[in-house]
Structures are given as structure tokens and as C-alpha cells.
Amino acid sequence: MVRICDGKTLPKGDRNAVYMLRTFGGEAHEIWNVADPANPVLITRLGGLKDTHKSWWECETGIAFLVSGAPDWRTRRMTQVYDLSDPAHPVKIRDFGLPGQEPGSTGAVPTELHGPISTGPEGNRVYFGYGTDKGGFLQIVERRKIVLLAEIVQAAHDVGRYVNIHVLCALDQQLLIDQVAQDILLVFFDRALITRVGGWDEQNLTEDADIGLRLSAAGERIRVAHPIIPRAIIMRMISLVPSRI
Numbered sequence: 001m002v003r004i005c006d007g008k009t010l011p012k013g014d015r016n017a018v019y020m021l022r023t024f025g026g027e028a029h030e031i032w033n034v035a036d037p038a039n040p041v042l043i044t045r046l047g048g049l050k051d052t053h054k055s056w057w058e059c060e061t062g063i064a065f066l067v068s069g070a071p072d073w074r075t076r077r078m079t080q081v082y083d084l085s086d087p088a089h090p091v092k093i094r095d096f097g098l099p100g101q102e103p104g105s106t107g108a109v110p111t112e113l114h115g116p117i118s119t120g121p122e123g124n125r126v127y128f129g130y131g132t133d134k135g136g137f138l139q140i141v142e143r144r145k146i147v148l149l150a151e152i153v154q155a156a157h158d159v160g161r162y163v164n165i166h167v168l169c170a171l172d173q174q175l176l177i178d179q180v181a182q183d184i185l186l187v188f189f190d191r192a193l194i195t196r197v198g199g200w201d202e203q204n205l206t207e208d209a210d211i212g213l214r215l216s217a218a219g220e221r222i223r224v225a226h227p228i229i230p231r232a233i234i235m236r237m238i239s240l241v242p243s244r245i
Contacts, residue, residue: 001022001023001053001054001055001115002020002021002022003020003021003022003055003056003057003064004018004019004020004021004034005018005019005021005057005059005062006018006019006059007019007035009059009060010059010062010084010085010086010087011060011061011062011085011086012062012085012086013062013085013086013087014033016035017033017035017087018033018034018035019031019032019033019034019043019087020032020033020034020040021055021057021064021084023052023053023055024045024047024052025052026049026050026051026052026069027047027048027049027052028045028046028047028048028049028052029045029046029047029049029052029055029066029068030042030044030045030046031043031044031045031084031087031090043087043088044084044087044088044090046066046068046080046082046090048071049068049069049070049071050069050070050071050076051068051069051076051077051112052066052067052068052069052077053067053077053113053114053115054067054114054115055067055115055116056115056116056117056118057084058118058120060120061085061120061121062083062084062085062086063081063082063083063084063085063093063118063147064081064082064083064084065079065081065116065118065126066079066080066081066082067079067113067114067115067116068080070095072103073095073097073101073102073103074100074101074102074103074105074109075097075098075101075109075110075111075112075113076112077112077113077114078095078096078097078098078101078112078113079095079096079097079113079116079128080092080094080095080096081093081094081095081096081146081147093146093147094146096146097113098110098130098139110130111130111131111134111135111136111137112130112131113128113129113130114129114130114131114132114136115128115129116128116129117129118143119143120143121143121144123143124142124143124144125140125141125142125143126140126141126142126143126146127139127140128140128141193215193220194211196218197211197214197215197218198214
């Protein structure tokens with residue numbers, strides 16, 4: 001099973017390229033430039049898998065739902081979500097599957113994934129079909145919840161300009177993904193704006209709120225990129241200490 005995206009459609013693709021996403025047996029996913037069908041050129045290979053099957057690639061966004069067999073997962077096939085808007089530089093967003101399929105889980109393992117279909121950002125649904133000839137069922141998921149990390153990565157793409165004050169460094173994409181995966185709240189400020197309102201106060205316990213209030217008072221616009229980010233709620237004062245160290 002292959003998927004084709006024209007380079008003119010992909011957000012960061014080569015406009016002269018025609019990209020083909022295909023499986024390499026059960027071992028890997030590959031992207032080829034097939035603009036010249038007689039002379040295809042390998043662009044990217046995502047290997048180290050134990051199985052593959054029918055993947056889905058959104059040409060308008062570059063988001064791909066790859067049917068994969070991650071070595072540490074308990075099932076033969078699950079979903080790996082990638083941002084393939086630039087086929088030469090794939091960005092992994094997350095692994096996704098059913099409860100009981102993930103590493104470290106116990107009990108019965110649900111049947112493996114057969115293939116997904118996405119309706120894109122406007123439809124905001126991804127349909128996952130599980131099972132082929134046994135125990136099959138359909139899972140319907142809100143797309144934006146699955147690709148949240150990609151939206152945050154894109155919003156903070158200019159990593160030299162923005163700073164995440166919770167880790168106090170300019171973020172690259174992988175670090176950003178790691179932080180979100182650990183349920184750490186991410187707040188981004190323009191470096192120039194922080195300087196404009198007097199800099200970061202290292203003695204302030206709630207430095208993000210402090211800078212936000214100072215920016216608001218200075219007439220700057222504050223925007224929430226996406227409100228659905230998992231975060232543990234501190235219920236006791238003693239729990240506040242490790243969360244701030």
C-alpha cells in the first residue's frame with residue numbers, strides 16, 4: 001500500500017518532487033521522490049519495526065498516521081504519528097494505540113491495527129480499523145488531540161526567537177516533544193518581549209504568570225494555542241515544593 005503527495009501540496013515539500021510513502025515489507029516505512037518514475041530517489045527511511053501495513057498521509061498538512069510495529073509495544077501493529085510535511089526531515093509526534101497494547105501494560109492484548117483514515121483538520125476525526133479477520137472493531141478519535149504536539153511544534157518553530165521559561169532554554173523540536181510527553185506545561189515568550197518588560201525575575205515563584213501580567217499591562221496580546229494539555233493538579237502544599245525545584 002502506498003500514498004502519494006505532490007510536493008506542491010505538502011507545506012514544506014520540494015515543489016518539483018512527487019513523494020511516495022510506502023512500506024518496506026514489515027521492516028520500515030520509506031519516502032521516495034518519484035517525479036521521474038524511471039529513476040526514483042530514496043528520501044527517508046523509518047526503520048527498526050516488526051511490522052507495517054496500510055498507513056494514511058495528509059498531503060495538505062503533512063501529518064502521517066503510520067501503521068507500525070514498534071519493537072517495545074505488545075501488539076504486532078499500532079500507530080506512529082509523524083509530521084512528514086518536510087519528507088527529508090521527519091518529526092515523530094507520538095505513538096498511539098489501544099489500552100493494553102502499550103509497553104508496560106498487562107492483561108489481554110487487543111487485536112492489532114489494520115489501518116487508519118483521517119478526515120483532516122476540518123473533519124477533526126481519525127477512524128482506526130482494528131483486526132482483519134478476527135475481533136475487528138472501529139475506533140473514532142478527535143484528530144486534534146492526537147496531533148497536538150505537531151501543532152505546538154509548528155507554533156514554536158522559530159526556536160531562536162522563543163523561550164520556554166519552564167526549562168530556561170531555546171527549545172529544539174525533539175526537546176519540545178519530550179517535555180509535552182512528560183505532561184510539563186509549556187509556555188512560550190518572545191525573548192525581545194521579555195527584555196522589554198524588564199526581564200525574567202529568577203526570584204519569582206510564578207515567573208510565567210508574572211511575565212504574562214507584565215506583557216498584558218504593556219498592551220501585548222496573550223494567546224492560548226490549545227487548551228487541552230494534560231497536567232497533574234497539586235492538591236497539597238507539600239506537593240508544590242518538588243514541582244518548583
